[in-house]
Amino acid sequence: MPQFFYYSASISSGLLLDDFSDLSAIFSLRLLLTAYTGYCIRVRRSSDNAELDIGFVNGVLDTATLLTFCGAGNGYVTIWYDQSGNGNNSVQATATRQPLIVDSGTLITNNSKPSLKFTSAVGSSLSTGLVQLVNASTGYFTYSGVASVNATNADMVLFNHDNLVQLCRQAGASATFYNLLVVSGTPTASVASDTNLNILSSLTKSSDLKLYLHKNASVTGVSGNTFSTLPAGTSYFRIGHYSNNFYLDGYVSEFVMIAAENETARTAIRDNQIAYYGVA
């Protein structure tokens, strides 16, 4: 009898991240870890500023409760709960900077899946407290995020682990690029950007201590830069800005961070995200 595998042969019959260790932060609008029993997001509605925790139904965001709560108004995300079990929740306590999840009673989606809308004009962003998302001794990490940017030439930051590693979209003379930066400030790896929903992933390679940036299934963006060491401290992890500037104008649907070098996990997560989010 032929065997069929869902997305990847390396994943068991549970949820996507059940088989992986060293998970340091998981932000998603779908449930990715069986052991996680908490909420997905906390939402503030515009009609009276009341807030409500929204969970999952059948492994995805409980959109029925969300839309009922928000009514005909807007819904803003005040907390994006971390599913890793580490409690590294991403929070925005300032009303005008909270990303949007419901717009005038309609769920925000990107490629037909729920997504958070970030608007640079109002500086929308989310941040954790001081957290350890990269490996505490080596600085190694693996991540995979699902995001898109709007068509402007402005520089904008997608993910920023302050003073450790940052993924941004930067405008060049004739094109724009997703750039991976580390504390030294030198662009470590680049890949051409566009306005599509993309899977953007990266990992360290300890054999020659290089950093890699990947877009979707390609390996474009392999770094030419090497490092003798990588920064490894604790810092804030931000979605959507750096230094109160370079605000993201676009969408974020998911971000998974592993505090280790794990190419097996990166490719498995990437392949799953490509299939689930319908990335071309």
Next chain:
Amino acid sequence: MIHYSIFNTEEEALLVSRELYRLSIDGEIDTTPTTQYLFSVIKHPKEDLWAMMSDSETDIPMIVNKNPDPVPLATMFKAKGLLGEAETQEISKKAVPNTTVRFGDIVPMAVKQAYKNHEQMERDGWFQVIE
């Protein structure tokens, strides 16, 4: 358009942002909201200055809850010499319960006159480059 109001201490900037948000929430609905502030407060990277980032007077109207308390906000502005009695009365009339109000209608004229725009803030070194 985004405007910036400069303060000498973080406490002052946060107080203004917090009290503006407190005008808009109903404590009977949620006594422990995550949201604490209406506008963002940022620090100058090199100097002891703080700026509250607000929308212009075309900002989305804020809800005024059914029991607004503008006293803490007015007290702070008065202490800084930014708000006289006549203007206090004028502003208080605009914070009507169960209505909406625009930010530009309830801050002192002296604060509005000191607004800085993004370009001015960049020239004054408030923002670092991506690195």
